[in-house]
Amino acid sequence: MVQDIRIEDYNYPLPEERIARYPLAQRDDSKLLVFTDGSGRVPENRKFRDLADCLPENSLMVFNNTKVVPARLFFQKDTGALIEVFCLEPADPQDYQLCFATTASCRWKAIIGNVKRWKGGRLHLYIAPDHADAPLLQEMSLEAELIERGQAAIVAFYWKGGYSFSQVMEHAGRIPIPPYLKRDTEAIDLERYQTWYAKYEGSVAAPTAGLHFTQRELDAIDAKGITRLHLCLHVGAGTFLPVKSETIGDHTMHSEPFSVSKVFLKALAAKGERPLTAVGTTSTRCLESLYFLGVHCLEVGEPGIVEQWEPYRPEGYDYPLSVAIQALVAYLDKNGLDELSSRTRIIIVPGYRFRVIDYLVTNFHQPKSTLLLLISALVGDAWRAVYDFALAHDFRFLSYGDSSLLQKV
Numbered sequence: 001m002v003q004d005i006r007i008e009d010y011n012y013p014l015p016e017e018r019i020a021r022y023p024l025a026q027r028d029d030s031k032l033l034v035f036t037d038g039s040g041r042v043p044e045n046r047k048f049r050d051l052a053d054c055l056p057e058n059s060l061m062v063f064n065n066t067k068v069v070p071a072r073l074f075f076q077k078d079t080g081a082l083i084e085v086f087c088l089e090p091a092d093p094q095d096y097q098l099c100f101a102t103t104a105s106c107r108w109k110a111i112i113g114n115v116k117r118w119k120g121g122r123l124h125l126y127i128a129p130d131h132a133d134a135p136l137l138q139e140m141s142l143e144a145e146l147i148e149r150g151q152a153a154i155v156a157f158y159w160k161g162g163y164s165f166s167q168v169m170e171h172a173g174r175i176p177i178p179p180y181l182k183r184d185t186e187a188i189d190l191e192r193y194q195t196w197y198a199k200y201e202g203s204v205a206a207p208t209a210g211l212h213f214t215q216r217e218l219d220a221i222d223a224k225g226i227t228r229l230h231l232c233l234h235v236g237a238g239t240f241l242p243v244k245s246e247t248i249g250d251h252t253m254h255s256e257p258f259s260v261s262k263v264f265l266k267a268l269a270a271k272g273e274r275p276l277t278a279v280g281t282t283s284t285r286c287l288e289s290l291y292f293l294g295v296h297c298l299e300v301g302e303p304g305i306v307e308q309w310e311p312y313r314p315e316g317y318d319y320p321l322s323v324a325i326q327a328l329v330a331y332l333d334k335n336g337l338d339e340l341s342s343r344t345r346i347i348i349v350p351g352y353r354f355r356v357i358d359y360l361v362t363n364f365h366q367p368k369s370t371l372l373l374l375i376s377a378l379v380g381d382a383w384r385a386v387y388d389f390a391l392a393h394d395f396r397f398l399s400y401g402d403s404s405l406l407q408k409v
Contacts, residue, residue: 002312002351003249010376011367012387020396021181023192023211030212031395035379035386036359036407043389048212052220054405055359059275060267061221064207064283065230067198069166070173072185075123075144082126084113085144086176087169088204088237089257091154096202096234096257100166104159109152111237118146122158125172133171142172166201176204176237178399180366193399202234202257208399209280209362226277229267233258233286233344243368248349253308253370258286259341262332265290268356269325277359277405281371287356289344291317294324297331306344311352321355348374360406364390364397380409 024030027048034044034054046054055061071087085108090099092107099106112118125142127134140159148154159168174185175193195210197218221228238254245251268290278284292310293303295317311317328340347370360378364387365371376383386404395402 001249002349003247003309005248005349005351005373006246007243007248007251007368007373008246010369010372012384013391014367014397018391018395018397019180020398020400020402021183022188023400027192027196027212027214028217031393031402033386033390033393033395033402033404035382036405041382043386045389045393048403049217049220051217051361051405052224052226055221055224055226055277056275058225059277059359060227060229060271061277061279062229062231062283062287063195063197063210063279064233064235064286065195065197065199066203066207066232066234066282067201068175068194068203068206068235069201070169070175071204072174072176073142073144073169073172074126074174076126077117077123081114081117083115083118083123083144085155086111086113086204086237087155087173088152089202089234096200100164100169100201102165103162105157106165107147107154107156110155111151112146112153112155115146115149115153120146136171140168140172142168178205180398181400197230199230200232200234202232204237205235205239206399207233207235207280207282209283209403211400212403213279227267229264231258231260231264231283231286233282235282239371242366243370248347248370248373251347251370253345253347255305255343255345256282256285257341257343258289259339260286260290262329262338262340265325265329265332265340269322269329271321271356275358276356277361278357279361281360281362281365281374284357284360284374285344285346285348288348288352288354289342289346290328291319291321291324291355292346293340293342294327295319297327298324303328303331303340303342305342306346308345308347311346311348324355348377350376350380352377354378354408358408360408361403362406363399363401363403364395366398375406378408379406382409
């Protein structure tokens with residue numbers, strides 16, 4: 001059973017000096033490890049700006065256009081103690097766009113730092129004396145109230161001045177860079193921990209495979225006749241959670257919201273034999289989840305959400321991709337919808353059968369992580385040769401590190 005997979009079997013030595021603490025001066029100066037039929041299934045050292053040359057003509061390419069929000073907010077008690085509120089996702093209103101548009105109050109699910117010190121009552125935003133936006137923040141007078149305690153607490157925010165909560169976050173919050181960078185957020189992260197094409201606010205972590213792209217790469221992709229498509233999956237804090245169990249079956253995957261347009265689904269339904277390249281593991285998880293949502297429509301009449309172990313049911317799945325996706329389109333048509341919004345908790349591990357993607361652009365992931373298991377599911381045991389090559393050829397690892405182009409076995 002796939003649940004019996006030992007996470008220790010997906011470990012490798014990652015020296016601290018190989019973790020990229022900062023981005024390169026130019027996004028597309030990063031390296032690209034190519035492991036495809038075109039490279040002879042042997043790792044090849046290229047530059048990221050060569051990516052379009054390595055992709056098949058007349059193919060599809062899918063990007064996640066989510067936007068990272070400054071989700072870390074700091075509040076101060078009368079004693080001077082600081083309380084960090086790390087916003088995860090909207091609680092009231094639950095719709096991201098509606099929540100960011102609110103102009104007086106809203107509630108968020110959050111992780112609270114120093115929560116034991118927060119006994120109750122409203123706290124005022126901490127404003128550093130040298131903060132460039134101090135006058136504006138004082139006008140906003142942002143306050144936080146702890147409504148529910150727990151691993152994912154509920155925090156209510158109140159502010160003045162008629163500003164949207166998006167504006168409040170922009171001026172009061174900090175970009176939540178990954179903890180393994182072992183440094184505070186700096187000015188460079190405001191621009192570089194964001195993809196070139198980010199559009200819809202909601203993520204608390206960047207879809208890092210997209211950080212390498214500039215307009216130059218996008219133009220080269222267009223020039224090769226590759227069709228670019230966009231989905232939106234908001235990346236949650238669970239992307240940083242390590243696997244602590246001995247077997248993957250005891251690990252609980254986080255749930256993430258996503259949305260795709262009906263136009264997107266129609267393009268996917270008409271994919272046929274055209275190869276599809278997913279930019280990032282977030283795009284991959286969303287794309288593969290769409291197949292199972294289509295199965296839901298075929299079997300129970302509505303999409304619902306995708307649960308963690310659903311792809312591994314004993315009886316399997318025989319529906320062609322086009323049939324499953326067309327069922328989603330029919331569901332949207334029936335309900336007068338132009339967009340599908342859902343959630344996924346899918347886990348992709350060795351033994352998974354990919355139904356949507358053929359190629360994957362992705363960075364190099366942490367040892368013993370669910371993302372590394374996804375890579376192994378895609379390329380098999382060759383993941384070790386890929387990572388050994390990357391380590392031996394000075395590739396940079398993790399969020400601000402180098403990239404790879406991998407083809408499904």
